[in-house]
Structures are given as structure tokens and as C-alpha cells.
Amino acid sequence: MSDDRLKIEVSHLTKRYGAVTAVRDLTFTVEPGVVTGFLGPNGAGKTTTMRMLTGLVSPTSGAATIGGRPYRRLPRPSRTVGAVLDANAFHPGHTARDHLRVYAAMGGYPDSRVAELLDLLGLAEAADRRTRGFSTGMRQRLNLATALLGDPRVLLLDEPSNGLDPEGMRWLRSFLRQLADEGRTVLISSHVLSEIQQLVDDVVVIRRGELIAAGPWSRLAGPPAVLVSSPDADQLAAALRVSRPDRDAPRVEPVEGGRLRVHGLDAPDVADLAAAHRLRVHELVTEAPGLEQLFLHLTTDKAAAP
Amino acid sequence: MNHLIKAEFRRLLATRMWRGLLLAAALLGGGMMSAMALVGPENFTPPMPGMDTETGVRSILGILGYTAFVPAAAGTLAVTSEYRHRTAAVTFLFAPRRWQVVAAKLATYGVAGLAYGLILAGTAAAALFTVAAARGDSLGLPPGTVLALLARIGLAMVVYLLLGVGVGALVRNQVVALCLVIGYLYMGEALLMMIPGVNVLYPVLPGGATAALTDFTYLADAMSQELGSTAVHLLPPAAGALLLTAYALAATLIAVVSSVRRDIT
Numbered sequence: 077m078s079d080d081r082l083k084i085e086v087s088h089l090t091k092r093y094g095a096v097t098a099v100r101d102l103t104f105t106v107e108p109g110v111v112t113g114f115l116g117p118n119g120a121g122k123t124t125t126m127r128m129l130t131g132l133v134s135p136t137s138g139a140a141t142i143g144g145r146p147y148r149r150l151p152r153p154s155r156t157v158g159a160v161l162d163a164n165a166f167h168p169g170h171t172a173r174d175h176l177r178v179y180a181a182m183g184g185y186p187d188s189r190v191a192e193l194l195d196l197l198g199l200a201e202a203a204d205r206r207t208r209g210f211s212t213g214m215r216q217r218l219n220l221a222t223a224l225l226g227d228p229r230v231l232l233l234d235e236p237s238n239g240l241d242p243e244g245m246r247w248l249r250s251f252l253r254q255l256a257d258e259g260r261t262v263l264i265s266s267h268v269l270s271e272i273q274q275l276v277d278d279v280v281v282i283r284r285g286e287l288i289a290a291g292p293w294s295r296l297a298g299p300p301a302v303l304v305s306s307p308d309a310d311q312l313a314a315a316l317r318v319s320r321p322d323r324d325a326p327r328v329e330p331v332e333g334g335r336l337r338v339h340g341l342d343a344p345d346v347a348d349l350a351a352a353h354r355l356r357v358h359e360l361v362t363e364a365p366g367l368e369q370l371f372l373h374l375t376t377d378k379a380a381a382p
Numbered sequence: 383m384n385h386l387i388k389a390e391f392r393r394l395l396a397t398r399m400w401r402g403l404l405l406a407a408a409l410l411g412g413g414m415m416s417a418m419a420l421v422g423p424e425n426f427t428p429p430m431p432g433m434d435t436e437t438g439v440r441s442i443l444g445i446l447g448y449t450a451f452v453p454a455a456a457g458t459l460a461v462t463s464e465y466r467h468r469t470a471a472v473t474f475l476f477a478p479r480r481w482q483v484v485a486a487k488l489a490t491y492g493v494a495g496l497a498y499g500l501i502l503a504g505t506a507a508a509a510l511f512t513v514a515a516a517r518g519d520s521l522g523l524p525p526g527t528v529l530a531l532l533a534r535i536g537l538a539m540v541v542y543l544l545l546g547v548g549v550g551a552l553v554r555n556q557v558v559a560l561c562l563v564i565g566y567l568y569m570g571e572a573l574l575m576m577i578p579g580v581n582v583l584y585p586v587l588p589g590g591a592t593a594a595l596t597d598f599t600y601l602a603d604a605m606s607q608e609l610g611s612t613a614v615h616l617l618p619p620a621a622g623a624l625l626l627t628a629y630a631l632a633a634t635l636i637a638v639v640s641s642v643r644r645d646i647t
Contacts, residue, residue, distance in 0.1 A: 124647075131478045132471055132646040148478040159475055165468040167397065174396035182389035182476040222472060 081108035082143035082156065082229050082261050084129065089138035091124050091285075098124040099285040101138070106263050106280070108229070111256045113276035113293070114265035121285035122265040123161070126234050130159050142230055154183040158223030159232040163239065164215055168208035172199050172218050175207060176225065183226050193221040212239035216248070230261040237271040249275045302343050305335040305359035306350065312336065315353045316346070337363070386477055386486035394460065394490060403456045407498045407539075410449045412505030418442045419513035430600060433514065435522040437600055443531050444598025446506055448589075450542040451567035453498050457491055457546025458563045461637075462556035471646045480641045484551055488544060488634050495543035499536030507532050534595040534619070541630040542567075545588065548633025552640050575605055575614070585616050588629050594622025 084106035091099040099121040106112045116122050127133040129140045131147035139146065142157055150156050166175050176190040194203045197217040202210070207218065216236060223231065231252070237245055252275060256262045266272045279296060281288040289296055306312050313328045313336055320326065326340035338346055343362050350357045394400055423430035423438045431438040464470040477483050507529060514521050521528060546563050553559035571589035575581045584590040584602065593599065594616040602614040617625065 127471075127645070127647065130475055132474055134643065134645060150478075153478055154476045157475075161471055161475075162468050165472050167393070167463060167467050167469060169397050169399075170393075171396070174392070178389050178393045178396070179472065179476055181392050182385055182473070184385045 080229050081259055083107060084140070084142050084230065084261060084263060085144075086125070086129070086140045087138055089125065089128060089140055090136045091121075091128060091133065092136045097285055099128070099135075099282075102282065102285070102287055104280045104287060104290045106261055107278060108261040109256060109259050110277035111252055111262045111264065111275055112278040112280060113269075113272050114263055114280050114282075115269055115272075116265075116267065116282040116288075118267050120267075120282045122267075122282065123234055124285075125282070126159070126161055126232055126263075126265060129232060130157065130161065132161070152183070152226070154179075154226035154228065156226075156228055157230045157232065158220075158226065158228035159234075160216075160219040160223050160236060161232070161234045163212070163219065163235070166207040166210075166215070166218065169206055171204045171206055172210075172214075172221075173203045175218065176221060179222050180225055185225050189225060193224055196224075197221045213241065213244040216240060216244065220251075228260075231255060231263070233262075233264040235266055236264055237266055237268060245271060299339075300342075301363045302338045302341060302346050303331070303335055303359075303361040303363045304338060304346055304350075304357060305333065306355060306357050307334070308355040309334050309336055311353065312350055312355045312357075315349060315355065316341065319345075319349055335359075383482055383486065386482055387489050389476075390486045390490035391493075394494060397460075399456065399459065400494070403453070403494070403498060404501055406452055406456075407501035408505050410446070410452065411502035412509045414449070415442065415446065415506040416509035416513050418445065419510055420517075428604070431522075433519055433521055437522070439522045439528060440531070440596055440598050441600040442510075443506075443528070443535060443596045444593055444600065446502070446532075447535050447538060447592045447596060447598060449502075450538060450588075450592060451564050453495055453539045453543040454546035454549075454563050454567055455560060456498075457495070457543040457548075458550035458559045459546075459556070460491065461487060461547050461550030462554060462559050465554045466556045474646055481638045484634070484638045484641050487551075488547060488637070491543055491547050492540060495540035496536075498543065499539035502539055503532040503536035506535075531596045534623070535592075537623075538592050538595055538626060541626045542588070542592075544630040545633045548630070548637040551637035552633075575602060576609060578609070581614060584614050586625060588626065590614070590616060591622040591625040591629070595619050595626075
């Protein structure tokens with residue numbers, strides 16, 4: 077089983093196009109069994125990195141390996157890695173079945189696998205329609221079907237949420253979760269952070285081709301904050317700030333609508349404290365840390381630095 | 383490698399272009415030949431020697447040879463559509479050894495070119511003999527020679543299709559590659575023939591080599607007469623065949639080498 081758990085290792089990867097450095101000295105690891113989000117604004121170098129991972133683009137320096145081997149050295153790459161790097165990579169005159177049959181032949185997979193994937197991805201009814209009439213959701217499913225032909229242990233998806241409706245997103249989330257739970261390595265890139273934050277366990281954040289942060293999302297995001305709404309906000313803020321003289325003082329920041337955001341205490345702490353001071357609480361919400369905030373925080377901090 | 387060839391055949395056979403190509407072969411072979419034979423080269427403007435003369439037969443066969451830009455364009459279209467529709471990246475994901483992909487395409491399109499050439503030559507032969515018999519004419523060349531010349535034209539189509547594949551793999555941009563292939567083969571070479579000095583190159587250009595296959599000098603002669611330039615001497619048919627093969631090999635070699643290192647973005 078350990079053989080099936082393949083790590084992606086990127087080490088000192090650099091790609092220059094003339095004077096432009098698209099990716100600069102990038103090093104990170106993607107673990108099997110979890111979904112890793114590869115995040116960064118548009119133009120950060122995500123796509124270039126994914127294309128270097130799959131041997132489509134040659135790095136200027138550095139290396140990227142999957143299970144210890146560069147992509148081009150994998151004995152049967154489509155058996156190890158399934159990649160969706162382009163939302164729309166079909167001949168418009170081919171049907172979904174034609175498309176899959178071409179790549180099934182290329183990878184050496186039987187036609188029964190084509191039928192299996194058409195079923196698995198809910199494309200059975202559209203199988204014999206030409207792809208030119210396909211919706212974005214159907215294209216994504218056909219892309220995934222192509223990537224999964226070889227039942228690969230590693231899945232790389234570049235911007236899979238682009239153009240998907242909420243139902244499609246829900247479906248994609250549960251589908252990828254299932255793949256990761258089977259011990260596969262899943263790396264998905266996105267610039268729309270809110271769309272994948274419910275999905276990812278680990279994150280790799282890059283900006284302008286450089287690594288900004290990498291690691292388990294929960295560790296990077298830190299503990300949740302508590303949002304409290306109270307007509308006695310001022311007194312409550314004062315009480316909260318002096319509530320734990322023995323430890324780090326909770327951080328309290330006023331937000332619009334007379335509410336407070338409290339860091340360093342959980343919701344029961346805040347409620348108990350308010351009750352002890354006989355202060356009114358109208359609303360108390362635990363705020364899950366958003367990737368969006370983390371991402372803005374990480375990228376703007378760097379951007380502000382000279 | 384067998385997997386790749388099987389995949390390329392599936393890719394080709396699933397498109398409509400394939401049927402269009404075979405239809406074009408029948409239309410150009412059967413259709414154009416019967417039209418030319420029915421009208422008779424002596425009634426062309428400018429008039430050419432009749433079908434009962436050797437020059438007349440060689441001329442209308444030579445004109446058939448000029449349609450070689452069609453399979454060439456088809457080869458270019460097929461290869462560049464992988465870049466246009468962005469499937470090239472998917473293909474190279476499944477087969478990172480890119481030279482193998484190009485080699486598989488060449489093998490596949492070689493067979494497709496053979497099918498094209500067979501249909502073209504076969505329908506042309508049928509049209510030529512049927513019309514001649516119907517008109518009660520005798521052809522200026524014995525049937526065996528006519529068939530041999532048609533077979534050479536058929537094989538030239540294979541070479542042209544592969545040339546088109548090579549240019550397509552090199553240029554990658556569909557519109558540019560098609561303009562290049564059609565523009566050069568359809569117009570470019572004829573224009574070159576008109577330039578004094580440059581026309582001595584004609585025999586070693588693909589068009590000149592194809593004309594050598596059927597010893598079709600009528601058009602070149604007429605042009606040099608018209609322009610008062612020196613007559614063009616074509617290569618012997620065997621040398622023309624070798625030269626055409628060399629062009630196809632060069633095109634495929636360039637296609638293979640150029641595909642290996644380039645980034646697919």
C-alpha cells in the first residue's frame with residue numbers, strides 16, 4: 077500500500093521566459109491522502125508550475141518529481157498521474173466517447189474503462205454527442221474522466237472550479253474528497269479561494285512565482301475568531317481585554333454594526349464573561365478562519381514589504 | 383508505439399475531415415478527370431494537345447498532380463488541430479516521449495495518404511478510360527503506362543500528406559500553417575517559375591519533383607515560352623521520386639525534432 081502513496085516534491089523550481097521569471101526557486105511537498113490547494117492570484121505561476129510538474133514545460137532550473145521520478149520518466153504516466161490542465165481540450169467534432177477512446181488507446185486501457193468512466197462521471201447520456209455543444213460542467217466531467225482513465229494515484233487539477241455552478245462544485249468537492257480518502261494525492265489550483273476552502277486540507281500559497289506559505293490549512297489559518305454583537309459592546313470589549321491577566325490578552329477589534337471580533341477566546345468563554353458582567357449578548361458566532369483572509373493577509377503583508 | 387498508432391487512427395476516424403478527404407479524392411480523381419477528358423485538352427484555354435497524343439495524356443495527369451496541395455493541407459489541418467483545440471497537452475501527458483507521438487501520427491497519416499492516393503488514382507483511371515471509350519478516342523499512351531503514371535501520382539499524394547504533417551507539427555498555428563502549405567504549393571511554386579533565374583530551381587522543388595514523376599513539362603514549357611526564359615529540364619522520374627521522399631523525410635525529421643523540447647503552454 078505504501079507504494080501507492082505518492083508524494084509530489086518540488087525543489088528549487090525556476091522558470092524564466094526571457095526577462096520574465098514566472099516561477100522562482102519554488103520548493104514544496106504535496107502529501108498523499110489529503111487534498112492540497114495550490115493558491116495564488118492570477119499570474120502567480122500556478123499553471124506554469126503544474127505544467128512543469130507534468131513535463132509539458134521544461135524548468136529553467138530545479139526539479140519536480142512525482143513519487144520520486146520526473147513525470148517524463150514515469151513508466152506509464154497516465155497510470156500514475158491524472159491531470160486536468162485545460163478546461164477545454166477536446167476536438168469539437170469528437171463525441172465524449174470518441175475523445176475517451178483516443179486516450180484509452182493511447183494509455184492502453186480497454187474500451188470497458190471508457191464506458192465505466194462515462195457512467196462514473198454522469199456522462200453516459202451525453203456520450204455520443206459532439207463536445208462542441210458541451211456545457212462547462214460537462215467539459216469538466218469529461219476532463220476528469222480523461223484524467224482518471226488510468227486510475228491514477230495522483231490527481232492534478234488546474235482551476236477545476238472555473239465556471240462550475242454551485243451544484244457542480246458540491247459534486248466536485250465530494251468526488252475529490254473521496255479520491256483523497258482512498259489515499260490518492262490531490263493537488264488543485266485556484267485563484268477563487270472561497271470556492272475551495274471547504275475542500276482543502278493543506279495549502280501551498282504562491283505569489284509572483286514565489287512561495288508564500290505551505291502547510292496544513294488549520295495550522296496556517298490559526299484558531300477561529302468569535303463574532304459577538306452586543307448593545308453593551310464598549311463595556312464588553314473592556315471586560316474582554318482584561319479577562320485573562322495571566323495569559324496573552326485576547327485581541328478585540330470592533331467591526332461594523334456595533335459588533336466585536338474576538339481572537340484568543342472561544343464562544344463559551346465570551347458568553348460566560350458577558351454573563352458574569354451582566355452584559356447583554358444578542359448574537360454570538362464562531363467565525364471559521366477563511367482562506368480569503370489568510371490569503372489576503374499573507375499576500376498583502378509581503379506586498380507591503382519593500 | 384502500437385498504442386499510439388491505434389489512438390491516432392481513432393482520432394482521425396472519429397472526425398468528419400476523414401470522410402471529407404476521401405470524398406475530395408474521388409471528386410478530384412474521378413470528377414476532375416472525367417470533366418477534363420470530356421471537354422478535351424484541345425478545348426482548354428489556352429488549348430493543349432489532345433488526349434490522343436502522349437503530351438495530352440501526360441498533361442492532364444500532370445494537372446491531377448497539381449492537386450497535391452489538398453492532401454498536404456489535410457495533413458497540416460489534422461496536426462495543427464491538436465494545438466488549436468488544445469489536445470496536444472493531453473496527448474503529451476499520456477505520451478511524454480513526444481517523438482513517438484509524432485512518429486505515430488506519421489505512420490497513421492502515411493496510411494491515410496495511401497488511401498487518398500489509391501482513391502484518387504483509381505477513380506481517375508476509371509474516369510479516363512470510361513470517357514475515352516465513350517468518346518471512341520484512343521489515349522496517347524498505352525493503358526499500362528497510364529496506370530503506372532497514376533500510381534506514381536497516388537504515391538506522391540502520400541508524400542504530400544506527410545509534408546503537410548511535418549509543416550503542421552513545426553508551425554503549430556493552424557491558420558499560418560495552412561496559408562503556408564496551400565499558398566506555397568498552390569501558388570508559390572508557379573510564381574517562382576515566372577522569376578527568371580529562380581526558375582532553374584523548379585526541378586528540385588516539390589512541385590518540380592512531382593511533375594518529373596509523370597514527365598509533365600507542358601505547363602513549365604508553356605510558361606518559359608511565354609516569358610522567353612530558358613526551358614526547364616525536369617529530373618528523371620526516379621530522381622524526382624527520390625527527391626520527393628527526401629522532402630517528406632526532412633519534413634518528418636523536423637517535425638520530430640521540433641516537438642521534443644518545446645514548451646506546451
